[in-house]
Amino acid sequence: xxxxxxxxxxxxxxxxxxxxxxxxxxxxxxxxxxxxxxxxxxxxxxxxxxxxxxxxxxxxxxxxxxxxxxxxxxxxxxxxxxxxxxxxxxxxxxxxxxxxxxxxxxxxxxxxxxxxxxxxxxxxxxxxxxxxxxxxxxxxxxxxxxxxxxxxxxxxxxxxxxxxxxxxxxxxxxxxxxxxxxxxxxxxxxxxxxxxxxxxxxxxxxxxxxxxxxxxxxxxxxx
Amino acid sequence: xxxxxxxxxxxxxxxxxxxxxxxxxxxxxxxxxxxxxxxxxxxxxxxxxxxxxxxxxxxxxxxxxxxxxxxxxxxxxxxxxxxxxxxxxxxxxxxxxxxxxxxxxxxxxxxxxxxxxxxxxxxxxxxxxxxxxxxxxxxxxxxxxxxxxxxxxxxxxxxxxxxxxxxxxxxxxxxxxxxxxxxxxxxxxxxxxxxxxxxxxxxxxxxxxxxxxxxxxxxxxxx
DNA sequence: GACTTAATGGAACAGGAGTCCCGTTATGAC
DNA sequence: GTCATAACGGGACTCCTGTTCCATTAAGTC
Numbered sequence: 048x049x050x051x052x053x054x055x056x057x058x059x060x061x062x063x064x065x066x067x068x069x070x071x072x073x074x075x076x077x078x079x080x081x082x083x084x085x086x087x088x089x090x091x092x093x094x095x096x097x098x099x100x101x102x103x104x105x106x107x108x109x110x111x112x113x114x115x116x117x118x119x120x121x122x123x124x125x126x127x128x129x130x131x132x133x134x135x136x137x138x139x140x141x142x143x144x145x146x147x148x149x150x151x152x153x154x155x156x157x158x159x160x161x162x163x164x165x166x167x168x169x170x171x172x173x174x175x176x177x178x179x180x181x182x183x184x185x186x187x188x189x190x191x192x193x194x195x196x197x198x199x200x201x202x203x204x205x206x207x208x209x210x211x212x213x214x215x216x217x218x219x220x221x222x223x224x225x226x227x228x229x230x231x232x233x234x235x236x237x238x239x240x241x242x243x244x245x246x247x248x249x250x251x252x253x254x255x256x257x258x259x260x261x262x263x264x265x266x267x268x269x270x
Numbered sequence: 271x272x273x274x275x276x277x278x279x280x281x282x283x284x285x286x287x288x289x290x291x292x293x294x295x296x297x298x299x300x301x302x303x304x305x306x307x308x309x310x311x312x313x314x315x316x317x318x319x320x321x322x323x324x325x326x327x328x329x330x331x332x333x334x335x336x337x338x339x340x341x342x343x344x345x346x347x348x349x350x351x352x353x354x355x356x357x358x359x360x361x362x363x364x365x366x367x368x369x370x371x372x373x374x375x376x377x378x379x380x381x382x383x384x385x386x387x388x389x390x391x392x393x394x395x396x397x398x399x400x401x402x403x404x405x406x407x408x409x410x411x412x413x414x415x416x417x418x419x420x421x422x423x424x425x426x427x428x429x430x431x432x433x434x435x436x437x438x439x440x441x442x443x444x445x446x447x448x449x450x451x452x453x454x455x456x457x458x459x460x461x462x463x464x465x466x467x468x469x470x471x472x473x474x475x476x477x478x479x480x481x482x483x484x485x486x487x488x489x490x491x492x493x
Numbered sequence: 494g495a496c497t498t499a500a501t502g503g504a505a506c507a508g509g510a511g512t513c514c515c516g517t518t519a520t521g522a523c
Numbered sequence: 524g525t526c527a528t529a530a531c532g533g534g535a536c537t538c539c540t541g542t543t544c545c546a547t548t549a550a551g552t553c
Contacts, residue, residue: 079520079529087531104328105354105410110510119532124511126530131328182464183406187328196467203466230466231458231481237465238457241405243426244419245453254491258454261488262481270473302499302550310501333540342502347541349500 075126090116091123092137099134099180100173104187107180109133131188134181138194141181142201154213155260161206162232162256163249169240170247182241203229210263219263227268231259298349313339314346315360322357322403323396327410330403332356354411357404361417364404365424377436378483384429385455385479386472392463393470405464426452433486442486450491454482 076084094115098107107130113120127133149160169175185195203226210225219228235255239245262268299307317338321330330353336343350356372383392398408418426449433448442451458478462468485491 082520103410122531179409183409186402186406187326199466227477230461234457234461235454238453238460241464242460243422243453258485258490261490262484265484267481267484268477305550345501
């Protein structure tokens with residue numbers, strides 16, 4: 048099997064991970080990160096995303112990714128080493144691409160915008176499959192799950208201000224945890240995607256938003 | 271890799287799946303399901319659960335499962351054929367074991383009982399890891415995800431009556447979807463387990479229950 | 494208890510994932 | 524432009540997953 052999920056395979060950090068000067072040779076990709084190296088990483092991550100969306104995490108084969116990226120198989124194994132490490136790097140890349148947030152002026156309006164954005168993402172053929180695969184990978188490896196958590200922390204932080212504004216407007220009681228409210232909007236949609244399998248229709252997004260808004264108003268998310 | 275997630279590998283149904291009389295030879299385990307066959311299935315499913323809890327889905331190796339179950343490797347490959355099919359059968363087995371439901375007399379009380387039960391399950395070392403692994407497997411294969419959805423449908427159905435009772439008592443508006451309320455309790459806990467990684471503490475269970483109750487009271491789950 | 498054959502299990506086999514070696518390319522520093 | 528060497532890529536090699544074959548065991552029927 049690809050990875051035991053716990054072995055000490057250092058993920059050769061190609062982004063955001065500047066290693067302290069170890070005596071041994073540095074991880075490949077860190078000393079000359081420009082030009083070819085960057086092009087290779089870009090091509091491999093795109094190929095990995097495609098492969099994950101098509102075959103899911105269990106079907107992720109590094110040799111296949113190398114071929115799609117038109118890159119040597121050795122390179123992929125040397126720089127990433129395992130499927131989970133590759134997914135972890137993909138998540139770092141995904142976290143960097145920010146999504147725009149809309150401001151409607153009311154808590155319910157903002158939460159509805161968020162709910163429909165999440166729903167659209169998860170029902171998109173490629174994106175939905177990709178998220179499923181990435182979450183599956185994260186269940187198998189600690190570093191990958193760390194990267195996943197960082198990804199969601201980024202996204203939740205981006206949307207927290209709309210709850211803070213709502214508190215300032217008096218739409219929710221003081222002491223309400225903004226992150227908890229944002230999580231409450233996404234949670235039912237992810238639950239459908241991953242667990243229950245119920246349809247991710249427009250109504251489910253509406254329910255998610257109205258429920259989170261009602262619960263916030265009632266003070267259910269006061270710390 | 272173990273399974274491409276779509277190939278037409280018939281999972282030799284050992285439970286709940288009575289095949290129509292095909293001309294070809296029947297799936298192994300269906301003609302003489304008693305005695306040894308049943309013991310083998312039990313041992314293999316237990317071993318599969320242990321292996322999943324220990325190494326996660328990516329680390330699931332059928333040869334390892336066979337050894338743990340003290341069963342021939344050939345038997346496991348013949349009867350289940352792929353890791354995802356084995357997990358699907360495990361889910362059928364899990365769905366059969368029912369969990370007791372408590373009746374507290376109020377919607378909030380019942381939902382709190384449910385939330386804490388789910389939380390306890392997901393934070394249990396073995397059970398939590400098992401659920402993660404099973405969900406990961408379901409993202410990779412259609413039959414496995416069908417089995418997972420059936421599992422949750424069973425569980426949700428078991429708890430729906432407490433919402434129906436609440437509607438009858440006037441605690442939630444008529445037309446409220448009971449299943450939606452029960453899902454709303456579990457969803458934030460699963461979201462933490464699988465996506466955001468936030469701690470599954472007692473407070474998170476309380477929030478899940480109170481939020482679902484408040485949203486239901488406010489009519490957020492009216493169809 | 495005897496009989497048919499479904500189901501199991503050991504062993505040999507095949508194919509592919511992942512590793513290693515070493516020559517080639519091109520980055521970054523001067 | 525020149526140079527040292529980081530990073531890449533092809534191909535051979537290894538080991539392990541998954542398959543096939545056939546002898547052995549025991550479930551179900553009379």
